[in-house]
Structures are given as C-alpha cells and as structure tokens.
Amino acid sequence: MPYGGSRASVFEQVAASAVPAMSPGPSLPDLIAEQVHRTPERIAVSDAAGDDSYAGLWKASGRIAAHLLAHGVVRGEMVGICVPRSREMAAVALGVLRAGAAYVPLDAAFPDRRLRTMLERAQIRRVVTLAGYALPAAITDHEAALIEIGGDVAPQDGESPALPAVHGDDLAYVLFTSGSTGEPKGVRILHRNLVNFMRSMRDSPGFGEDDVICAVTTWSFDIAALELYLPLMAGGRVHVASEAELGDPDATMSLVQRSGVTVLQTTPTLLRLLHDEGRAARLAGLKLLVGGEAMPRDLANEAVRHCSELWNMYGPTETTIWSTIERVQPGDGPVPLGRPIDNTRIHLLDKDGHPVADGERGEIWIGGDGVADGYLHRPDLTAERFCLDPFAGDGSRMYRTGDIGSLRDGVLHFHGRADDQVKLRGYRIELGDIEAAALEDARVRDAAAAVRDFGNGSQRLVLYVVPREGGGDPVEQLREHLREALPAYMRPNHIVVLDALPTTPNGKTDRKALPMPADRGAHAAPAAEQPGDARIAYLAALWCELLGLDEARADDNFFDLGGDSLLAINMIARVERDTGKRLNVLAIATDPLGILADMLPGEGVAKRRGWMARLRGLFGS
Structure with a gap:
C-alpha cells in the first residue's frame, strides 16, 4: 500500500530507526563442505585435461587457503x-574464500588501464595466479605481491590445516561494473x-546431482558465479570451457x-546466432538459463521448440x-521477467517513491537477501542507489535498478x-563511461554515446564526437586511445564526427536526435584500384554486406569498420559454407582483410567448391 510523504522523508525516518542485527548464517564454503561430505568421490569439476572429485577439490582448495x-x-x-580458464579456477577461488578473504577477478583481456584502476580501487596487496601464466603488465608492474600456485593443484597427502571460520556476513567477492562517471565501481x-x-x-x-553445467562466462562477470558454485553445492558437475573453446560458438x-x-x-x-545459423537443434535436451538483455518473443518461441526448458532471468x-526468473512457454507478447527468487522483494515505485498500481509502470527497486553490501569505498554512490526498505520492516535495504517495469499478477515485465545505462550482448554498459574515456582525448571537445539498431537484430555502439577547433580529425587517435582505456565489449563500433551535439529544450544531449552513421565506417576517399585477388574481393563483399559498407580494403580491420563479435561469427559461418574453410575468430580480431584472405583456399580448391566463378562474375577479376 502507498506510504505517506516523499521518498526522502520516509527513508530518513527509516534510517533514523534502529536496524536489527541480521543472522549471518552459513557461508558458501559451508554449503560446498556439506556436499563434499555427502558425495566425496563424485566428479565436481572437469575440463579438457581431466577432472577432480569433490574430495580432491576440497583438499586442493584447503591447501591453497593454507x-x-x-x-x-x-x-x-x-x-x-x-588465472587461465581451467578446472583450477574452482580450487583457487574456493581457496581464497576458505582463507577468509574475498577475491577480485582480474581479466587478463582487460586493458592495462582498466586493470590498474581495479587494483588501486580495491587496494589489492596480493594477486593469486598459476605458475607459468603470462600476466598483463598492469599486474606485474603493480606493487601487489604475486602468489603463484603450482600448475598442478591436486591435493597432497594428509588433511588441510585448520582454517578460519567464514560467516555469512563476510565479504565473498568484489566485481567491477561500468560506471556512469567513467570509472568502474566495485560491488x-x-x-x-x-x-x-x-x-x-x-x-x-x-539443479541436481545428475546435472552438468558448462562454465562459458568470463568470470569477471557476476553470472559466472552461478556456473562455478551452483553445481558444487548441489552435487553436480561444472565443466570449464577454455578460452580456445569459447572463441567460436559452434565449437562451444x-x-x-x-x-x-x-x-x-x-x-x-x-541464442539468436544459433537460430540464424540453423543450429538451434543443438539445444535439444538442454535446460537454458537466459538473461543479460531482453529476450525477443520470436526467439523464445523458437528456442522452446528445441530445448528441454527455457528460463528467462533478470x-x-x-x-x-x-x-x-520465469519459465518461458510458447505464446505472444513480450517475454516476462518473471517472479522474484526466494527471499527477494520487487517494488515498482513512482518518482516520489510511492508504489504504482498493478499493471502501471514504475521504477524497479529490489529488496531482500540478495541486496549487496554496497559499492567499494564509495559511500556516496552507495547512499544514492541503496536505501533502507520501508516495506520490509526489518531494517534491510533495497536497490534502485534504474529499470522501468510493471507488475501484473505478481509477474514482472x-x-x-x-x-543512460544499456545492455548490449549481455554486457552492462554505462554510456557515460565511454563518453568520459573519449573526453580524455585532447582533440575531443564533446562526446555522446548511443546504441543504434542496424537492422537484422544487429545493435552497435556509436560514439559521436565534436572536435576542438583546429584539432583536426580525431577518429584514428581516438580509436587507439579507447583500445587502451576500455574493455573490448565497451569500445564503439562507429565514431561519428559532428559540428555539435543535438540538445533537448533544457540543454541536455538529445540521444534520440543523434544521426545514424552515414558512412558506416567507410573511407574518406575511394580506393585507387579494385582488389586483384579474388579471395580479398570475396571477403570485401561479405564485409560490405554484413557491415553496411560501400567498400572494404585489404588493410582494413573488421572491428574498426563497425564489426562486433557476433558479426564476426556470422562471417565465419558464411565463409565456412562458401569455402569449406573455418576461420578463427581471434584471427579476425587481429588481422587486416588482406592477411585474413590468405587463410582461405587457393584458386584450385575454390574452383572445386564452385564459388570462384561467382566471384569473377561479381568483381570482374
């Protein structure tokens, strides 16, 4: 029922009242220890190189903790x-937790600048890694001590020494997310x-003892914790996919x-990619947990036809x-976000903090046992987004999501x-984070980022910049700067130079009025000559089709022209169908078109597969 007064006054009243102490309860290692006792010989974690039993994992993690x-x-x-993606991940993470510490995942693929910020904000004094693993310079140059664990973390004979008790109120991990001010914030x-x-x-x-989950998520993102820990407390198995195995969805x-x-x-x-490639049948028998972005209804209806269960997660x-969570059934209309999980409360509030009526739209606030302990060393941000829950009556807090939703019969939509936060390909991105990085370039006077729809389900990040007077064209220098400042998933596919950013009547940037990229990554001047190599011509035509370009040249980089990981995978599938040759997605990320073309079959192979003649007809070569 609605509560009286403004949101601020109610929250102030609640904050002034006594906050009852919450029972700390068990820790995550406590739950896993119970399962180790029940099924010590069952396989707990595996990878391409082997597997570890529950007892083996427990002893190895105890040795690491000691x-x-x-x-x-x-x-x-x-x-x-x-650490690299392998079954040792589980033992190392669990070892840190059993030592009474909390871990901060450091993704070696992140730019050095991002890693340095995380290390400094978390005041990291020690970094755990595996012996022989090549670490980024940001870590090796940092003042933190390196603790190397032997590549073989199998248990030694004898029991692990006594370890500190870990409680429910202890910190488990800190994950850094995109920040609207340009700095990542630790949760x-x-x-x-x-x-x-x-x-x-x-x-x-x-999830039960007979279930197996494949760990496919970069574990610097929070959903990786489900893949790693849910099987271990339920008696099932987690199979850890390597970086190489994750480079290609077909291989995955x-x-x-x-x-x-x-x-x-x-x-x-x-899911869309598998469907578009005609490989949705590979989902047969799988229970799919799908989230990170809105699920289109047509895609849901198609997936339900193939998998055993489809769950939408938010x-x-x-x-x-x-x-x-919501188990998805075939139907019409938007796919619901579902009902709250155990001990979770969903509030839909208007701008004054009053609950909206059933079916009406409001901002989503989430309360209950899942609400985090706030942001690391940021009491200002914590106070802004985490407020005491006036509906709970137990002194617990709720979190302001910034999402707009509605509740109908208890189901969230x-x-x-x-x-200005967006979700793109499952990643959470603050547009202000990208804009702040762009404004660090001395040639850029103003900047705005947006996600634009390029059709056929392709959404891309576009950065609009206004150069400083006399600064020249900032695009190439800016691209290089953003490679050093931002993780790959946050880098814009297109950079558009404008004379000024469009504004609303109150003077704010009008993102809806930002134009679509006119050149879609095209070149300023036409090429001096057409490619003479039919393989280059073939790839150039394919890039133009996928990226909406007029021209692609032998020294072009796919991602600088507006490509993204999903478009790259689409290209791989097309090339394989046409030539029988499967390209590596990592090669697409690092090689220009001309070098990539050298990986395709020669003219003799191409003729046998019947596509060279079509190319000559298209390009006159």
Whole structure:
C-alpha cells in the first residue's frame, strides 16, 4: 500500500530507526563442505585435461587457503585472482574464500588501464595466479605481491590445516561494473547474498546431482558465479570451457554435447546466432538459463521448440546475479521477467517513491537477501542507489535498478531504462563511461554515446564526437586511445564526427536526435584500384554486406569498420559454407582483410567448391 510523504522523508525516518542485527548464517564454503561430505568421490569439476572429485577439490582448495595464509593473507582482505580458464579456477577461488578473504577477478583481456584502476580501487596487496601464466603488465608492474600456485593443484597427502571460520556476513567477492562517471565501481557481494541465491537456484529452475553445467562466462562477470558454485553445492558437475573453446560458438556447442552438459547459461544474442545459423537443434535436451538483455518473443518461441526448458532471468550485479526468473512457454507478447527468487522483494515505485498500481509502470527497486553490501569505498554512490526498505520492516535495504517495469499478477515485465545505462550482448554498459574515456582525448571537445539498431537484430555502439577547433580529425587517435582505456565489449563500433551535439529544450544531449552513421565506417576517399585477388574481393563483399559498407580494403580491420563479435561469427559461418574453410575468430580480431584472405583456399580448391566463378562474375577479376 502507498506510504505517506516523499521518498526522502520516509527513508530518513527509516534510517533514523534502529536496524536489527541480521543472522549471518552459513557461508558458501559451508554449503560446498556439506556436499563434499555427502558425495566425496563424485566428479565436481572437469575440463579438457581431466577432472577432480569433490574430495580432491576440497583438499586442493584447503591447501591453497593454507598457502595464502602463509603468505600473509588476512581475514577480510581483498585478493586479486588472475588465472587461465581451467578446472583450477574452482580450487583457487574456493581457496581464497576458505582463507577468509574475498577475491577480485582480474581479466587478463582487460586493458592495462582498466586493470590498474581495479587494483588501486580495491587496494589489492596480493594477486593469486598459476605458475607459468603470462600476466598483463598492469599486474606485474603493480606493487601487489604475486602468489603463484603450482600448475598442478591436486591435493597432497594428509588433511588441510585448520582454517578460519567464514560467516555469512563476510565479504565473498568484489566485481567491477561500468560506471556512469567513467570509472568502474566495485560491488561488494557477501556470502549470505550468494548462499540465498544458490539455494533458490537449486530449487528453481533446479539443479541436481545428475546435472552438468558448462562454465562459458568470463568470470569477471557476476553470472559466472552461478556456473562455478551452483553445481558444487548441489552435487553436480561444472565443466570449464577454455578460452580456445569459447572463441567460436559452434565449437562451444560441440563441447556442450561432448561433455554431457544438461544446463547452459547464455544470452539471447547467442541464442539468436544459433537460430540464424540453423543450429538451434543443438539445444535439444538442454535446460537454458537466459538473461543479460531482453529476450525477443520470436526467439523464445523458437528456442522452446528445441530445448528441454527455457528460463528467462533478470537481475543486476548489485542484487546478486539473478533476482527474478520465469519459465518461458510458447505464446505472444513480450517475454516476462518473471517472479522474484526466494527471499527477494520487487517494488515498482513512482518518482516520489510511492508504489504504482498493478499493471502501471514504475521504477524497479529490489529488496531482500540478495541486496549487496554496497559499492567499494564509495559511500556516496552507495547512499544514492541503496536505501533502507520501508516495506520490509526489518531494517534491510533495497536497490534502485534504474529499470522501468510493471507488475501484473505478481509477474514482472520490463519496459526499458530510466537512465543512460544499456545492455548490449549481455554486457552492462554505462554510456557515460565511454563518453568520459573519449573526453580524455585532447582533440575531443564533446562526446555522446548511443546504441543504434542496424537492422537484422544487429545493435552497435556509436560514439559521436565534436572536435576542438583546429584539432583536426580525431577518429584514428581516438580509436587507439579507447583500445587502451576500455574493455573490448565497451569500445564503439562507429565514431561519428559532428559540428555539435543535438540538445533537448533544457540543454541536455538529445540521444534520440543523434544521426545514424552515414558512412558506416567507410573511407574518406575511394580506393585507387579494385582488389586483384579474388579471395580479398570475396571477403570485401561479405564485409560490405554484413557491415553496411560501400567498400572494404585489404588493410582494413573488421572491428574498426563497425564489426562486433557476433558479426564476426556470422562471417565465419558464411565463409565456412562458401569455402569449406573455418576461420578463427581471434584471427579476425587481429588481422587486416588482406592477411585474413590468405587463410582461405587457393584458386584450385575454390574452383572445386564452385564459388570462384561467382566471384569473377561479381568483381570482374
């Protein structure tokens, strides 16, 4: 029912009242220890190189925890982790938790600048890695001590030494998300947040001893915790996909089938890709947990035809991975976000903080046991987004998501954002983060970022910049700067130079009035001559079709012309159908068109496959 007064006055009244102490409850290692006791010999974690039993994983993680304590790690300390994707990930992460510390995942693929910011903000004094793993310069140059774990983390004989007790109120990990001011912000997740989430997921959508999940998510993102820990507390198995296996969705799906996977967590974007390539049949028998962005109804209806179960998931990092779930059935209309998981409350509030009526739109606030402990070393941001929940009556807090939704018969529906945050290919991106990075370039006077729809389900980041007078064309220098400042998923596909940014009557940037890129990444001047190599001509034509270009040249980079990872995978599929040759997605990221063309079959092979003649007809070569 509505509460009286303004939102601020009510929150101030609640804040002034006594906050009852919450029971800390068990920690995540406590839940896993229970499963180790029940099924010590069952396989807990596997990868292409082998597997570890529950007992083996537990002993290995205990040995790592003791090793960390011997190197000075103290209870409550935040420890950086930078390890390759392998089954050792589980032992290292669990070892940090059992030492009473919290971990901060450091993705080696992130730009050095981003890593340095994370290391400094989290005040990391120690970084755990595996012996022989090549670390980025940002880590090796940092003052933090490196703690190397032997490449073989198998258990030694004998029991692990006594380790500190870990409680529900202890910090488990800190994940950095995109920040609207240009700096990433760290979200503090406690053990009790994780325990509530994992218990709820075990019950619904459900995970049992016979289930296997494939860990496919970069573990610097929060949903990776579900893949790593849910099987370990439920008695199932997690199979960790390597970086090489994740470079190609087709190879990933082959891995899923070979490894006996029953549960897969993914995004609507990857589902769309499998559908568009005619490979949706590979979903047969899988329970799919899908989230990170809105799920189109046509895609949901198609996926339901092939998989065993399809679940739509919703939730921000600040409320611990997923907060609502919905088993999707064939139908019409938007796919709902679903009902809250256990011990979770969904509030739909108007701009004054009053609950809206059933079916009306309001801002989504989330309360309950999943609400994080706030932002790391940012009390200002924490106070802005985390408020005491006046509806709970127990002193707990709720989180302001910035999403717009409606509740109909207890089911949550999504209606967009109230701010400039976007979700693209499952990644959460603050447009202000991109703009702030662009404004660091001395040639840029003003900047605005937006996500634009290029048709056929392709959405791309576009950065609009206004150069300083006399600064010349800033595009090439700016691209290089953004490569150093932003992770790959945040870099704009297109950079558009404008004389001025359009504004609304109140003087704010009017993102809706920003133009579509006119050149779509095209060149300023026409090429001096057409490519003489039919393989280059073939790839150039394909790039032009996929990216909406008039021209692509031998020294062009696919991503600088507006490509993204999904378009690259589309290109791989097209090339394989036409030539029988499967390109590596990593090669597309690093090689210009001309070098990439050298990887295709020669003229003799091409003729046998019947496509060279078509190329000569198209390009006159």
